[in-house]
Amino acid sequence: MSSATWRNFFTYNKYAQITARAVRQSLKESERVVAEKRGTTALKYQQWENGVGGPQVHLNPEEVKSVGKSAAV
């Protein structure tokens, strides 16, 4: 936390994710593959109006293909 000016740009959560990503990228090849999976997040949302659901939107479209079976929707 030497350059604490990151507070002007990021929340602590974002800062922690950045340092975690840096640590993951420095692991040896064999462990890095497992660790990288921990860093991926996928989010999809759906807007509902008058009892009708809109289209489901993926926030990270390129990572969706690797996500497994999702909960019943």
Add this chain to the structure above:
Amino acid sequence: MSVLRLLSSAARRAPSTFAQQRRGYAEVADKISLSLVLPHQAIFTSKDVVQVNVAAATGDMGILANHVPSIEALRPGMIEVIESGNASKKWFASGGFATVHPGNKLTINVIEAAPLESFSSEAVRANLQEALKVAAGNGSEEDKMEARIEADVYEALQHALGSK
């Protein structure tokens, strides 16, 4: 004669490893209960250990039994756990919090941590060069800040790997 023998045996008992910041006189009777947890793994769960050295944002600190309750944010750095005697294990952690609870319990929560052997110094060097390049380039202030944070982590990693 017996005085000389007493002096020499005392000298043999007192270790000269004070550079490692470790209490070295009598065998420690009090231990602190350590829980070192990551979101995906629990490295220690209420394990009695003698001393834990962490890299707090306000400075390096060593935590012994019956420490005053405190909450310390950790910077990306080493966590060293001394379970008993002189054996110590080291991990590099990406940052988190160390909390000493009343009742002689220490909880360290970090997001990513791995033993030093799991890191590759070539990867660290390459990552550091790339991060410094982005930090000195002409991207957005946010990207440069992100690169500077990463460069800090890589420099701390290099320091930890170098002084293994």
